[in-house]
Amino acid sequence: MAAQETVDHKYVYDFSEGNKELKDLLGGKGANLAEMTNLGLPVPPGFTITTEACQAYLATGQQPDGLAGQIEAHLESLERAMGKRLGDPQDPLLVSVRSGAKFSMPGMMETVLNVGLNDQSVVGLSAQAGGNDRFAWDSYRRLIQMFGKTVCEVPGEEFEHALDEAKSAKGTHNDLDLDADDLRGLVDAYKKIFSKHTGREFPQQPREQLDLAIRAVFESWNAERAVLYRRQERIPADLGTAVNVVTMVFGNLGPDSGTGVAFTRDPASGAQGIYGDYLANAQGEDVVAGIRNTVPLQELEQLDKTSYDQLLGIMARLEEHYKDLCDIEFTIERGKLWMLQTRVGKRTAAAAFVIAGQLVDEGLIDLDEALHRVNGAQLAQLMFPRFQLDHEFQPVAKGIGASPGAASGTVVFTSARAVEMAAEGKSVILVRRETNPDDLNGMIAAQGILTSRGGKTSHAAVVARGMGKTCVSGADEIEVNVPAKRFTVAGQTVNEGDVVSIDGTTGKVYLGEVPVMPSEVVQYFEGSLDPEHIDNALVRAVHRIMTHADGMRRLAVRTNADTGADAARARRFGAEGIGLCRTEHMFLGDRRELVERLILARAPGEREAALEALLPLQRADFEEIFREMDGLPVTVRLIDPPLHEFLPPLEQLAVNVAVAQERGEDVAKEEALLAAVRRMHEENPMLGLRGVRLGLVIPGLFAMQVRAIAEAAVACARGGGVARPEIMVPLVGAVQELETVRAEAEKIIAEVVGDSGVEVLIGTMIEVPRAALTAGQIAEAAEFFSFGTNDLTQMGWGFSRDDVEGAFFWRYLELGIFGISPFESIDRDGVGRLVRIAAEEGRAARPGLKLGVCGEHGGDPDSVHFFHEVGLDYVSCSPFRVPVARLEAGRAVVETGGSDSR
Secondary structure, three states: OOOOOOOOOOOEEEHHHOOOOOHHHHHHHHHHHHHHHHOOOOOOOEEEEOHHHHHHHHHHOOOOOOHHHHHHHHHHHHHHHHOOEEOOOOOEEOEEEEEEEOOOOOOOOOEEEEEOOOOOHHHHHHHHOOOOHHHHHHHHHHHHHHHHHHHHOOOHHHHHHHHHHHHHHHOOOOHHHOOHHHHHHHHHHHHHHHHHHHOOOOOOOHHHHHHHHHHHHHHHOOOHHHHHHHHHHOOOOOOOEEEEEEEOOOOOOOOOOEEEEEEEEOOOOOOEEEEEEEEEOOOHHHHHHOOOOOEEHHHHHHHOHHHHHHHHHHHHHHHHHHOOOEEEEEEEEOOEEEEEEEEEOOOOHHHHHHHHHHHHHOOOOOHHHHHHHOOHHHHHHHOOOEEOOOOOOOOOEEOEEEEOOEEEEEEEOOHHHHHHHHHOOOOEEEEEOOOOHHHHHHHHHOOEEEEOOOOOOOHHHHHHHHHOOEEEEOOOOOEEEOOOOEEEEOOEEEEOOOEEEEEOOOOEEEEOOOOEEOOHHHHHHOOOOOHHHOOOHHHHHHHHHHHHHHHHOOOEEEEEOOOHHHHHHHHHOOOOOEEEEEHHHHHOHHHHHHHHHHHHOOOHHHHHHHHHHHHHHHHHHHHHHHHHOOOOEEEEEOOOOOHHHOOOOHHHHHHHHHHHHHOOOOOHHHHHHHHHHHHHOOOOHHHOOOOHHHHHHOOOHHHHHHHHHHHHHHHHHHOOOOOEEEEEEOOOOOHHHHHHHHHHHHHHHHHHHOOOOOOOEEEEEEOOHHHHHOHHHHHOOOOEEEEOHHHHHHHHHOOOOOOHHHHHHHHHHHHOOOOOOOOOOOOOOOHHHHHHHHHHHHHHHOOOOEEEEOOHHHHOHHHHHHHHHHOOOEEEEOHHHHHHHHHHHHHHHHHOOOOOOO
16 A cells, blocks of 8 residues: 555544454454444444555555544544543543554554653543542553553663662562552653653653554564564464554552453363453553463452443353454443453364354354364364373472463573574473563473463463463462572472473473373374263364364375374374375385395396395285275385485495595495495485486386285285275376386286286376476376475475575575475465466376375365365375364365365
């Protein structure tokens, strides 16, 4: 949106003009404030500046034409409605300036409260509050602190130090013990801090405060922590944030006031009930920042039953209206309830499944919508292990189980240290009094987060739930000393470097490493839990939604498995065949020497001896796999070893030979091996003699494997089983390569199979860009394609996947060149286009061509949706990801309206 936009373009909306469907324009917060206003709920009046205005500002560095006038007009309308003027010395209108993007980004962008206060209006605010000087000066010091840190980049710790000094002088640890004179002195101290860092006095003009705060919220969209959070949550970078200007209501007016956060269901477990936190005599930021420990929401009933009953009624109404778990922020100002925000609440993976099932039972949504509301990433979280506890493990502290999971790791006390140790491959637990948005890097790096302050709605809890990180918050028995790098609990001291374990479900904290056990969801998938006869809401919900997903999906789900044990487990997880059996994995360990002999053989006799030794080993491997997958297809990839994986390292071998020669030892054998390795050495093995090229260069290699596959299938059939082998030729780039291998394979298959009834398909792996671009030709010689998207990505991008992720991907992610690694999720525009071309041209040449994918993308949720759209027949992934792929294949159908892409 250009800054030259015509002045009549609408950039500002009153709350009465919007609704919840306008999230793209008004952001989530603004759209939902508008929705609550239109529902007749008690929302403080205000207006929203659109995301389009933010986009224009970020593009040009200045407000778009017409915005200033529209803000002025809406401010005047607000002043008329409230009967007050912004910052009036006698009867001031104060406003909050809050961010609000389309997708919730808790704590990542800026908020400024009490805009409009200055040296004169603070006196008027006191008069408004019936002479409550303490409240007025507390509000003023909060404005200077938030404005200084947010708008003018004054170091926040300097304000914190001044506050700590004021409390220390008073002999207290509690903010509430500071009286009006203390706070007046604190305002003076804050002003000096502001002036020292900005070179100017704190602005006294209310409109200047408002304009600078709006600009700061716009700019916070590109703050480092916001960029990092968007990258972590895969939120597009070009959306921008809306800005909400809202009439201030005050929860810090005394014991009859307060602020809180409520959930219509438990965001951790999904259980129905009353969940939330309340803090009397506090403003909203105090709750989510975890500065003081809150009380459970139920205690509000004893403090203010009228407001409590009204709140419960509003919560029920909002959940029925949104048909989902709602996260609500509210303030009570001298007994009057105000609604400050609602949104569809973040929840744990377990709660997502449980709540979806509950809402189906309540008739609010159907099973298609339930399937839409959960995802594969959540299901993967539920398959993580949990602690296996016995009498030896006694908790040393108990906090609030804010985000489930079992996490053990080395204690660290700063985000920087968490990042540093995680980069060394260590599991860490980040321990803080409370987290704040600046801790995001450390939270991402840590296995779990432990705080001594805050509740289920603190910053740590909300962000951890969104990221699927284990979190225990509000463990107030723990005394955290960050400068000393230690915490004390139950008479014991835990130093940085010690190991602790935290349980995000129970809130318990243990010293040392606690062993883990499989999750109940994994036990269900493996068949040891009957969902129909178990008192476990989560397992029942997973079973119900998975059953619906399986009934909806068009894509079959296979597994990548190289052993009978892997095949058996994948089948229990719901795999409908094997999409990739890597035969080179069968020659590691004790068998490596045989492959080495084969590759290095110079004389036909040496080669034939090696092949003869390998044949029965291969046959036995395939028989085991065919037995486990009885009746299901098994795609066997002929050997595809980059040679460096099987040959001794050239440099090390040369050193060993030189050292042995120096000692006068007999090294004739080693010298022969060194000469052979030098002969076969490649500068880039991943682009060298591998796949079909190896099969064509080493006579008899592929023939041996084809014979082993066919003989194993026949043995399975004669034993009463059903084998459905599919032979896949790897790394084909030209149809002539496939035709050559196929001709030899068909002769062997015909000889071995005879009248056994076994059918063997022959196809190829599409992993070379040229194969994708000549798929029409290759399809004439192939009965199936399986896309090897790992190599297709490597060759399509020109990346060496063994090297680049550690070398520079971090920088590409940081710069936004990648939203996510293309090896993790399919690059739709580039590599994905190659897949689409090959699928379309392959099926045009051979209408019955079977299409699948067997790279790691086959288990990536977003990639599964793409493969559904392209019209593949199946995806194949590691056994543990089979349930994830099944779920996402069902979701893909629901989200495309049930269409069949073929």
